[in-house]
Amino acid sequence: MKIKTIEIYGYGKWVNQTFDLAEGMQIFYGKNEAGKSTLMSFIHSILFGFPSKQGSDLQYEPRKGSQYGGRLRLVDTIYGEVLVERIKGKGNGKVLVTLADGQIGEEDLLKRIVFGLDKATYQALFSFNLDGLQKIQQMSGGKLSRYFLSVGTLGNEHLLKIADKFQQQAAKLYKPTGRVPEINQKLASLKQKEQQLKTAKAKNTEYNQLMSQKLVLTGSLHENQEKREALEINLVQLRRLSNNWSHFNEIQEIQNQIQKEKLTDLPEDGLYQLKQVNDELQRLTKEIIQAQEQIAYLSQKAGQSEDFSFYLEHKLAIKEVVLEANQTQAVLQSKEILQAQYLQAHYYLEQLLTKMGLPVYGDLPAPLAMSEQEQIHSQLEAEKALKERKKVLAYEKQRIDFQLESCNQQIDKLENQLWENKTFHDFNQGSTIEDSSNLQRSKIIKSISKMPAYVGLGLASVSIILGLILNSGIGWGIVALGIFLLAGSSYFILPKHNKEIKPHGTPSEATYSYEEYIQQVEIRKQWREKLAEADEATETLNQMMLQIEELESLDLQLNQKQQKLKTNLGLPVDFSLESLITTDPFLEIRQQIQLVDQQEAELAEQERQLTKWMDKAEFCKSIVNYSSDRLAEFIVVLQQFYQKQQEIEKSQQTISQQVTEINQQLAAVKEQQATLKAEKLQLFQLVEVTDEEAYHKKYILNQQLQQKKARLDLLEDQMAEDLVQFARYRDEQALLESIIEEEEYLKELKEQFDQRLNQKVECEVALKNLEEGGQYSVLLQELANLKSELQELVDRWSSLQIAAELIELTLTLARKDRLPATMEDTSIYFKRLTENKYLRVLFRNEQIEVQHQDGTFFEAQELSKGTAEQLYVALRLAFVKNAEDLLEMPLLIDDGFVNFDKERKGLVLHLLNELSQTNQILYFTYEAEIYNEFPQSQVKVLQ
Known part of the structure; x- marks a missing residue:
């Protein structure tokens, strides 16, 4: 983890100040009171919280009225680039962490970013100054060695001493052969008290019998309670099945209908294909009729035909029928349009009913009466008042x-x-x-x-x-x-x-x-x-x-009343009663029903008009082909027949060659007509019908079955958990009988529970009287107190023993894991810092020793002040290097090397510059020679 940018709102002397940090090692140079310690404290505060008023650290609250706090932009964290902002707030301040993807967090997220460290641990491991180096001169030999050992392994110098203290405290509580420790004394008292209790209990046969009876009654009550809970759960399920029985019947009806009608997959464009074939057949029919008319026309010119004779015989009647044919065509076209509108309106009505949770073929709930509206309004007002009381x-x-x-x-x-x-x-x-x-x-x-x-x-x-x-x-x-x-x-x-x-x-x-x-x-x-x-x-x-x-x-109770009211009004369970107060929620459905009824009436009237005209044109069937399902074609043929006869009436010329050509064309058209009829028959066979009417009905029926299947899927999804339960009952009456049986059995169990509970109370009263009448209860209480006191002592002893063993085990593992590598790097760094005067740093017999170039070994407390500080710095830097796999944090140093001579100070700065390639290092100093040692890009001058 590295700090990319420091932005200060207000902290001590710094107000609205931003620092962009360089890669590697960053030098902050300034004289006394330039704000170096303030800036270092700001970094600690943003990462770990502002200093408390009760603590010894300065708070650095700004004196110019600026907002207290600021933010750091961190890179190379476990979440990538992160923005950490902390301002004045409760406790250690209000922190806001913003990740690169926009996610926002607080203290918990920040703790994960800084690897769970707190301020004290961070300052002990990654932040030090001259005071930290000088403290080592105040330590004795053993304390100094243990401190170096702890820093080189885990970062805490007290653990070994704590383990010894835990062992001593545990020995004061218990010894295997001792009599004075508290646990040994408690064990002796416990044995004596158990013997007294055994003697008193043996004299109390009646007490034992009552105790056995109490245990039997307790078990029986527990078993009764479990049975009643199971019955109550089962009753809830059965009552839910009873409430949903109508939906189950609807599912069965839809399933039976789908199975009976055999829902099939019809071609999506089947109706379109049939229309195309019919249109083409109609066109060919017209051509055939035209050809036949031309032939008849030409034949008529050659001599009077039967058609012409019929025409002359019924000329006035044919004229009247033909004059009304145009109006009949308009009625027929209007019927087709209205038929399509009727199907669409009927489908939309079914959608509205399904959406409102109402049965498609059931009765629509009637509009509310004034008394029903007042009842709903009263319940809603009661519910509102109840919520207000609960809020108060x-x-x-x-x-x-x-x-x-x-x-x-x-x-x-x-x-x-x-x-x-x-x-x-x-x-x-x-x-x-x-x-x-x-x-x-x-x-x-x-x-x-x-x-x-x-x-x-x-x-x-x-x-x-x-x-x-x-x-x-x-x-x-x-x-x-x-x-x-x-x-x-x-x-x-x-x-x-x-x-x-x-x-x-x-x-x-x-x-x-x-x-x-x-x-x-x-x-x-x-x-x-x-x-x-x-x-x-x-x-x-x-x-x-x-x-x-x-x-x-x-x-x-109010909720139960509302559910009952919905059931009485025929409303769905999840329907909102508030919508019934202001308007009729089923108004659109009622309007749609009215529209469908109106369209049905109009269709009936149009059908009557068509039937009337067909009755009038009945006499033309002998000369013009007629079919009830091909009325449009009949009208066209009739009109053409009439026109043709009129033309014949005007002129009767014979043109044989034209008749021959027309016959040839007529044969070709009839061949095409036969091919199209075969295609039409194939369409009928594909959907397993024999005529066009059945073909259309097949599609209409299939559409209705698709709608019912959608309704079936919806019901099955809503009642998936209950379908298996429904299958267990032959009808709704059997379900109601089962509910009554369960309720009677539950009532019987409750009566048994009350009876045995009274017996248990009587037994407990008798036990209490026996206990109060003798010493048994006193001994029993004294024994329980002794056991409780003994358990507390044993818990304390066990905790102390386990704590000591865990500390010893941890230190042993830590030495084996990180100490060798840490000591090896410490030797390398110490050798460089002392210009090869000291060759190695060793850990022998729980002591830190260094080897001089002449082969002599010295303990740490025997070194000079400056050399001991260099040993401490080498050990610190070696620890930071060997802890990279656990945590990477910026290293902060505040003029830690003022006691080093010029040569060794240059060596430690060179070593820090090398380590800054992998670890970010922020060095705060007032020394001009250090300022001149580094390029300007790495130096921030504080004024």
């Missing part, structure tokens, strides 16, 4: 919860200041007044008594961080250890909330002045007042919870 109660409950929490916090605070009752009464009698020096000494002793708990908190934090860095099975074990230490230390530091007043001191530990006694009187008064206020708030909260439960019950 929720707000009141939140207020009472806050009041109760505030009272408890104030009570805890007052209890921490109270004296022990005995101390207070003794002081009241004037027996504890001593001088202020004894009071000061008592306070110091009390503060020292809590030091181990604070140390435990520090160890817990280190263990959790260490486990997260390792990220392995052992690492998670150390995390668990840290959590245990955190809980244990908190137990000793945090105040205990007991029913008794917590002692503020005892006569043997501290004495108090009369002013402090007066304060105790006032504190006790406030404490009693807060207790009374907390009791009153608790009672109010309990009453409020009862009201909330009552409202929930009313809400359930």
Whole structure:
């Protein structure tokens, strides 16, 4: 991970300032008060949070009114390029993390980016200054070696010492052959108490019988409860089946119809193909008729034909029929258009019904009466009022919860200041007044008594961080250890909330002045007042919870009423009642039904007109071919016949050659007509029909079956879970009978449960009387107390033993894993920094040793101040290099080499420049020679 850009809104002296960092090593040069430490603190604050007001670190809040905070642009993170922004807010500030893909996160995402490190760990491993280097001179030989060992392996110098401490504390609790430790004493007392209990129990035969009877009744009640729960679940399912039985019948009807009608896959363009063939046949028919007319016409000229004779005989009647033919054609065309509109309107009506969840062929719910609208409006108003009451109660409950929490916090605070009752009464009698020096000494002793708990908190934090860095099975074990230490230390530091007043001191530990006694009187008064206020708030909260439960019950009843009302009105279950108040939701469906009925009436009227005309033209059938399903063709033929006869009437000329040519053309047209009829027959055979009417009906029926199949798929999806259950019952009556049987059995089980519960209560009362009448109950309670106390001691002993073993195991593995490589790199770096005066750095007998070029070995505390600092720097840099596979973070150095001579300072800067090829290094300095050592592109001058 590397820092690409530093943008400061306001932090100390820096306001609206941006720094773009160079690749590799970045030098920040400036004199005193130029803002180097402020800039370094800003980086720590953005990554790990602003310093708290209670801490020792400076907060650097801007004095010019600018926004407190800023942001860092990070690259080469586990998420690529990341923008981290932190501004003033609760706790350590409000942080916002923005990833390259636009995803936004907060503290949890930032912790993953910085590998779970906290500020203290980061400063211990990747950020140091002159103070950190000089601290090593204040350490003894053993402490210095252990510190170097810890930094070279895992980064914490306290772990080995902690393991020894855990072993000592565990030995104080238990020894295999000891008698003094607490666990050994508790075991002896437990054996003695068990023997006493066994003797008392043997004398109480009746107690054992009652206890056995109680166990039998308890098992029976549990079994009864399980059966009733299973029956109630089954009843819910059966009632749901009963409510959906109409849908199940609809599914069966649709399935039977589809199976009966045999839904088939028809050609999508079948109707179009048939229309094309019919149009072509009609055209050929016209040509044939025309040819026949021409032949007849020519023949008529040669001599009068039967057609012409018929024409002359019925001339007036034929004329009247032909005059009305045009109007009949218009009626016929209008019927075809209206027929198509009728099919479309009927299909749309079925879609509306399906969309509203209504049966396609069922009755439409009637418009609401005024009483029904008032009933719906009343239920909606009741529901609205109920929601408003629940909202008010929720707000009141939140207020009472806050009041109760505030009272408890104030009570805890007052209890921490109270004296022990005995101390207070003794002081009241004037027996504890001593001088202020004894009071000061008592306070110091009390503060020292809590030091181990604070140390435990520090160890817990280190263990959790260490486990997260390792990220392995052992690492998670150390995390668990840290959590245990955190809980244990908190137990000793945090105040205990007991029913008794917590002692503020005892006569043997501290004495108090009369002013402090007066304060105790006032504190006790406030404490009693807060207790009374907390009791009153608790009672109010309990009453409020009862009201909330009552409202929930009313809400359930209201919902059941609404569902019943929908059922009575014939509405779908999920239909909204609010839509019934303002308008009729089925208005469009009613209008569509009216439209369909109107179209059916118009079609009937048109059919009547066509029938009337066909009756009038009935006499023409003897001379003109006629078919009821080919009325349009008949009209055309009739009109042509009439026109032809009129022409014959005007002229009768014979042209033989024309008749021959027309006959040839007529034969060719008839051949084409035969081919088209064969194609039409193939279309009929393809859909398994014999005539055109059946062909059209086949498509209409198939369309209807497709709609029903869609409805079937919808119902089957909605009732997929219940279809198997429906198949178990022959009819709805059988289902209702099963529900009645289950309800009767459930009632019987409830009666059995009440009877056996009464027997169990009687048995428990008898047991209680026996226990209160003798020593058995006392011994039983004493035995339980001993077991509880023993378990607590064993848990503490086990935790201490496991913690010590985990630390030893972890350090052993860490040494085997990273120590050799770390020590090898440390030797290389130390040799370079000392200009080959020291050849190797070794770890022998739990000590850090260095080998001089003359072969002499020196311990770390024997080195000069500057050389020891160079050893520390070499070890630090070697650790950073060998931790690259675990975490990569920018290395921050604040003038850490001022005690180095010029040559060795140049060597360490050259080494840092090499390491900056893989790790980003930010170096803060006031030394001009370092400023001149690097190119201007790597130097930022701070003013």
